Amino acid sequence: MGFELGRRDFLRGAGSAGLMAGMPAFTNMAPAQIAYEHMAPEQSGSDRPEYTIKFAVCGMSHDHIYGMVNAVKRGGGVLVKAFGAEPDKLADFRKKFPEAQIVNSEEEILDDPSIQLVLSSTIPNQRAPLGIRVMRRGKDYLSDKPGATTLEQVEEIRKTIAETKRIYAILYSERLEVKAAVRAGELVQAGAIGRVIQTINIAPHQIVQHGADPYAGGAGSRPEWFWDPVKYGGILCDIGSHQVDQFLFYTGSTTAEVVASQIANIAHPQRPQFQDFGDMMLRGDKGFGYVRLDWFTPDGLGTWGDGRLFILGTDGYMELRKYVDIGRSTEGNHLFVVDRNQIRMIDCNHMPLPFGPQFVADIVNRTSVAQDQAQALLAAELVIRAQMKATRVEFPQSELPITLGPVTSPGCSDAPDPAPCTVPK
Numbered sequence: 001m002g003f004e005l006g007r008r009d010f011l012r013g014a015g016s017a018g019l020m021a022g023m024p025a026f027t028n029m030a031p032a033q034i035a036y037e038h039m040a041p042e043q044s045g046s047d048r049p050e051y052t053i054k055f056a057v058c059g060m061s062h063d064h065i066y067g068m069v070n071a072v073k074r075g076g077g078v079l080v081k082a083f084g085a086e087p088d089k090l091a092d093f094r095k096k097f098p099e100a101q102i103v104n105s106e107e108e109i110l111d112d113p114s115i116q117l118v119l120s121s122t123i124p125n126q127r128a129p130l131g132i133r134v135m136r137r138g139k140d141y142l143s144d145k146p147g148a149t150t151l152e153q154v155e156e157i158r159k160t161i162a163e164t165k166r167i168y169a170i171l172y173s174e175r176l177e178v179k180a181a182v183r184a185g186e187l188v189q190a191g192a193i194g195r196v197i198q199t200i201n202i203a204p205h206q207i208v209q210h211g212a213d214p215y216a217g218g219a220g221s222r223p224e225w226f227w228d229p230v231k232y233g234g235i236l237c238d239i240g241s242h243q244v245d246q247f248l249f250y251t252g253s254t255t256a257e258v259v260a261s262q263i264a265n266i267a268h269p270q271r272p273q274f275q276d277f278g279d280m281m282l283r284g285d286k287g288f289g290y291v292r293l294d295w296f297t298p299d300g301l302g303t304w305g306d307g308r309l310f311i312l313g314t315d316g317y318m319e320l321r322k323y324v325d326i327g328r329s330t331e332g333n334h335l336f337v338v339d340r341n342q343i344r345m346i347d348c349n350h351m352p353l354p355f356g357p358q359f360v361a362d363i364v365n366r367t368s369v370a371q372d373q374a375q376a377l378l379a380a381e382l383v384i385r386a387q388m389k390a391t392r393v394e395f396p397q398s399e400l401p402i403t404l405g406p407v408t409s410p411g412c413s414d415a416p417d418p419a420p421c422t423v424p425k
Contacts, residue, residue, distance in 0.1 A: 034343045039183060039351035049076030049357055051364045056081040056109045057100065058130060059122025060089045061223065064144045066096060068119050068171050072142070075356030077117065081109050085122075086223075106130070110137045117142060117363055123225045124232045128153035135166035140363050142169045145241040148380045149233035151388075158377060167363065170376045174203075174242035174307065175249060176355040179348040180320045180333040184311065188250055193313030193339060196251050198288040200310040201243035206297035209304045227271045234387040235263055235275040235293050243291040244282065244386075245379040250311050253284025256378070261386040264393040267296070280386045302330060315340060 055077045057065060061084075069079060082100040084090035094102060109115060110133065118134045120127055121144035128148040131141040147170035148154045157168050175181045188196060207222060225231040232238050248256065261280035268274045276296065282289035297305045307322040316339035323332035335346040358370035 034345060037344060037346045039179070039346060039348045041350050041352060049074070049360065051357075051360050052076040052078060053116045053360055053363055054078050054080050054114050055117035055119060056083075056112070056115045057093070057119050058083050058106045058109050058134070059120040059126070060084040060093050061086060061123045061225070062121040062144055063089075064171070064173065065093070065119065065121040067173055067177060068121065068142060068144060069097060071171070071177060071353070071356040072117065072119065072360065073356070074353070075358070075360035077356075077360055080115065081112065083109055106133075110134065110139070113138075115139060120144065124238065125149040125230065128157055131168050132156055132160045135160050135164045135168060138164070138166070140167040140169070142171055142359070145170055145172055146233050146237050146380060146383065147241070147376070148384065149231075149237055151381065151384055154377060154381045154384065161373065165366075167368075167373065168377070169359065169371050169373075170241070170245075170380065171355075172242050172245035172376070172379070174322070175246050176371070177353055178320075178322050178333065179351050179353060180322055180335040180346075181246070181309065182353065183335055183346060183348045183351060184309070184318055184320055185249065187318070187335075187337065188311065188313075191315075192337060193311065193317055194315030196287050196311055196313050198290070198312045199247045199250050200308075200312075201246060201289075201291045202306075202308040202310075203239060203243050203291065203293050204297045204305040204307070205239055205293070205295050206299075206304040207295050227274045229273055229275060233384070234390075235278040235295075236261055236280055236291075236386040236390060237383045239293050240278065240280065240291055240383045240386065241379055243293070244280075244289070244382050245376070246309060247282055247287075247289035247291070248284065248375050248379055248382075251284050251287030251289065253286045254375075254378070256282055256284035256289075256382055258382060258386040258389055259283050261390040262393055263387075263390045264395065266395055278390065280390075282382065282386075301326070303332075307332075 053076065055072055057069065057079070060082070073079065079097055079100045081103050082093060082097070083103050083106050084093060090102065094100070103109060109118060117140045119142045120130055122130060124146050127143045127146070131143055131147070134141040147168070148157060160166070161168055171177070175185070187193070247253070259281040261278070263275045263278040265272065265274055266277050268276055277294045279290070279292045282291070301324060303323050306324055306326055309320040309322065311318040316337065318338075319336040321332060321334040321336070324330060325332065325334045331349060333348040335348055337344040337346065355370050362368055362370050
């Protein structure tokens with residue numbers, strides 16, 4: 001109590017001028033120099049893609065399929081057939097892509113020798129089994145994330161790739177289809193901030209996106225599988241897969257382990273198995289990573305999440321404001337770079353997205369420019385291990401103290417702490 005009175009008397013007597021006089025280091029600081037840049041679209045002799053392929057959609061349970069289709073079409077893909085098990089999803093898809101022939105079964109797609117690539121955003125725990133069937137029928141596969149929900153699925157994918165020489169790609173769209181993330185990758189590769197030490201991903205999401213893109217995942221009501229961790233993999237496996245892909249890519253790590261992970265259901269007691277918060281700490285052979293995930297984006301933001309990525313380097317750091325620049329702009333794709341000389345704010349909204357053309361070229365040329373196959377599957381493996389290892393934190397509904405306890409997420413086997421994951425040779 002005496003401390004409070006003394007502090008108040010001091011503040012009254014000192015006044016603002018007296019306080020500032022005691023802080024010359026702050027008043028004498030030179031203002032930071034900020035350089036503003038706008039990425040311009042690349043100019044080329046022709047807008048036509050270099051290659052063309054025929055592709056089909058087999059499963060559209062998540063609306064990410066729209067972005068997946070558009071990416072492949074940008075690269076020269078021609079959508080010829082589509083199959084979907086949910087009538088409402090199929091009806092919406094038909095309106096958006098009337099050029100696709102709607103078929104009655106996945107077999108009609110797998111049996112078509114003219115189809116080179118199959119895309120799917122079916123229910124997450126069904127994606128790997130479908131992709132394995134696709135590859136064994138001589139076609140390449142592009143899965144929505146997560147590309148697998150169990151370690152057994154990951155191992156079977158790797159085995160099938162080795163046997164068939166087909167491509168099993170996973171569209172981690174928060175890096176591959178976000179322009180600021182693409183530009184950040186280019187700058188990291190160029191050494192703009194020295195050697196990358198750590199990535200920090202803050203990845204809030206929104207269950208129902210009011211007024212959002214009608215083709216976004218939460219623009220309508222969520223299906224039953226969304227609430228079941230056996231089917232969607234759990235929060236770390238599902239939306240965490242985007243973030244672990246970024247950790248591996250920006251640090252360049254080829255071996256990594258999950259140091260710690262935790263999950264919780266804070267505000268959805270009516271869905272007791274659901275996980276609305278999670279985080280994890282990662283350690284790779286070339287850097288560190290931290291990821292925070294949640295389903296608590298408020299409606300007032302105006303978009304589904306204020307996704308941020310921080311990349312720390314030996315000579316500087318970056319911040320990516322991916323989907324909104326809160327307090328400044330409703331536009332996202334703003335990249336901030338701080339190095340030894342200046343602060344740069346880069347508007348990346350008008351730069352091209354290379355994934356589609358690169359991926360189609362990979363299918364034609366049997367290369368792996370658009371996505372490193374081993375890295376994609378390492379990300380899938382790490383998030384499953386994080387989910388298996390996670391401590392479930394229980395918050396009593398009306399009290400602050402918490403209860404801690406180990407948990408084996410539904411759908412995962414009960415296993416001891418795993419050894420570090422390594423990219424297979």
